Amino acid sequence: MYNEKKSPPADRGQAVAIIIFVLGLGTLLPWNFFMTASQYFNQRLTVPNNTVNGTSGGPTKDYNYDSWMALLSQLPLLLFTLLNSFLYQWVGVRLRVAFSLIAILLLFSITAALVQVPMEPDTFFSVTMATIWFINMFSAVLQGSLFGVAGLFPARYSTLFMSGQGLAGIFAALAMLLSILSNAEKSSAAMGYFITPCVATLGTLVCYLLLPNLEFARFYMNRSQSVSEELSGELISSTVTNNDKALKANVKFIPPKEDQERSSVLAVFKKIWLMALCVTCVFAVTLSVFPVITVRVQTVYKDSASWDKVFTCVCCFIVFNALDLVGRATPSLVQRPSKKSLLFPVAVVSRLVFIPLLMVCNVQNSKRILFSHDLAFVIIMALFAFSNGYLATLCMAYAPQLVRTKDCETAGSLMSFFLVLGLALGASFSFLLGQLINMADAHRVAAQGRKAVPFRGHITGGMHPGKKVVVVGVVDSRPDRFYVALTRGCGTNEPPPDVALELCVRFRDRQVLRRACVSGSWGDVDRAVPFFPFIREQPFKIEIHCEHSRFRVFVDGQKLFDFSHRLTSLSDVDTLWIKGSLTITKLA
Known part of the structure; x- marks a missing residue:
């Protein structure tokens, strides 16, 4: 040979x-x-x-x-x-x-x-x-x-x-x-x-x-081509010899042809179907919850603005990709279960448990939380990612071993198709899981009731360094502008004479304007922002962090601007004003 x-x-x-x-x-x-x-x-x-x-x-x-x-x-x-x-x-x-x-x-x-x-x-x-x-x-x-x-x-x-x-x-x-x-x-x-x-x-x-x-x-x-050429040579030699014998025995001889050509796609699939279904299942489970569910998990340390800002990137994306890489590299050291073991498909199907496990982590606005701590989420994500990389790599490595050398390319292409099929099925299922969470959020909001706009509410204890005000809402379908203001005293129909920060979001010219009012005198307007984050009919989250010398404002986790304090007595800033083209869904 x-x-x-x-x-x-x-x-x-x-x-x-x-x-x-x-x-x-x-x-x-x-x-x-x-x-x-x-x-x-x-x-x-x-x-x-x-x-x-x-x-x-x-x-x-x-x-x-x-x-x-x-x-x-x-x-x-x-x-x-x-x-x-x-x-x-x-x-x-x-x-x-x-x-x-x-x-x-x-x-x-x-x-x-x-x-x-x-x-x-x-x-x-x-x-x-x-x-x-x-x-x-x-x-x-x-x-x-x-x-x-x-x-x-x-x-x-x-x-x-x-x-x-x-x-x-x-x-x-x-x-x-x-x-x-x-x-x-x-x-x-x-x-x-x-x-x-x-x-x-x-x-x-x-x-x-x-x-x-x-x-x-x-x-x-070139091995498959060489094998094919060598087999053809051997078959020709064998045919001549056997034909001589057949002529002597007056028996008809037909040379074998099945080893001279590549197998059909269907024939190759019949040999690798189990590995194909396994790789589909692995990626379908992964894409059903990553990232549509995992990005909604929040840190329990919300008071730490710096950690809250990078939590999703670190604990969701970096942890997943790092452990997925480790899982993909591990089969070069050990390959268990073997390709013929019944434990292999059992291990693949067992990954379904990660779907409910991740859905009961600290998902935003979820009522069914069993694993609230950041460490629990990281451990589940690590096991989820490692098993994804390890089992998917085993599937892709085992499939070519189940076919002849000349059919390895066909097997690899088929496995690639079933890998992508798993991605597509997982992505489709993720929409269903996302809708389930959205429906739960909608029922929760309906039960709690939306805040009426204009809104005026008391800030317990006033503002001080380390304090944070959070406004979560949805922009109207035909927005003009909306205001968010922090004031000293509640005023009457309009904000009082002392306004620590007035934020005006104007959609006509896509401006985010900021100013302050001291003793009835309005100061200069700040306009510069790196981007305009608000979209009609889309939700948003504004976070106003009070620091020693300034307010630092984030929208959807991205820093939008800093605003230096004009009012020195922060503890007297005790009222939140909101009005305009928005619906308030949550205040914190």
Whole structure:
């Protein structure tokens, strides 16, 4: 046989292993960076469209960017991953991979260039949605093809490929953390996001082009062709010999053909169906709660503004991606349960327990909380992430071992399709879980009753350093403006003469104005803000933190502005005023 005549060469300097790892990194890194720029896209879509005469067109339009992004990323990913399972029969893998990487590079280059190009929101939305569709279309072909390539190598290399994909999530999570901690201008941050995956994609293309030049890679990538040629030679020789014998015995001989050709897609699926269903289940469970449920978990240390600001990024995204990476790397050391063990599908199905466990953590406004402490959430997230990476990697490594060498690429492409199918099913189920939580919130709000606007309420103990006022509400469908003010005394129909801070959100020209009034005299108006965070018919959360020398104001966890104290007697600031185009759902 072939393996007896020639043993595989050594992977010198682990060069092939490094390239396979980089290829895994390159398949997911671009899209992860695209997702972390969600705030940039939402910000650009909140700019009012201009009318024919060039004036503002009124209230901003709600584009539901995040929902459309989820839909238009999963749909082409699913469709073209399935297509790739059949495409390999007509289009070579080198052409598929190279063309997909070049297309992704061009799409991200265009996206980076558009950062500095002013566009109408309607046009920008259409361009962005088209970009999302095509990026995921080419990513589907790329990922399926590279899974097939990784399947040609020993199982350790499939593990390395999956580990590279896990590291892409780490990079994206760290980018998100740096964005939160920095005060960089939003467009500059977006430009950095989009240039980084351009460089990464170019590096991935170079690595893939280098791969066939390495002896170790050539051995495995050409092995199926060599095996086929050798089998054909052996069959010809065997046919001649057997035909001679048949002529002597006057018996008809038909040479075997089943080993000369690749198996059909259906035949390969019949061998790997269990692994395919397992990888689907793993990712369906993961995407059903991550991130739609996990991002709603809050810290119990709400008084710590700095920790509250980074809690979701650290405990949700960084913990998940770090432990997922560890899980993906572990199969290179140990692979238990084995591919033939009944415990393997049992372990996969047992991950369903994480869905209720995460839903009873400290989810915002939930009444069913069993694990309120931050540490409990981190432990559950760590186990959830590790099992995701470990079991998914085992599935992808086991599948090629269940088929013949020449069918490994087909098996890898099929597994890629079922992986994406799991993502799509999980994303769909996440909408259901999200709606359940939203319905629970709606019932809670209805039971408690919404605060009437205009609102005037007492601040117990007045303001002092360390005190925080929280206003949670929803912008009206046709907003003009709304006010939030901290005053000394309750006044009558209007705020009293002493106003420590008046915040005016004006939608017509997208302004956030701040001023103070001392003894009936209004001071100068502060206008500068890094972004305009309010969208019609969308919820918001304003946090006013009182510090020794200033008020620091956050909206939806992002710092909006600082306002130096004009009134020196903070303890006398004891009234909260709210009025205008909003509905109040919670005060704290």
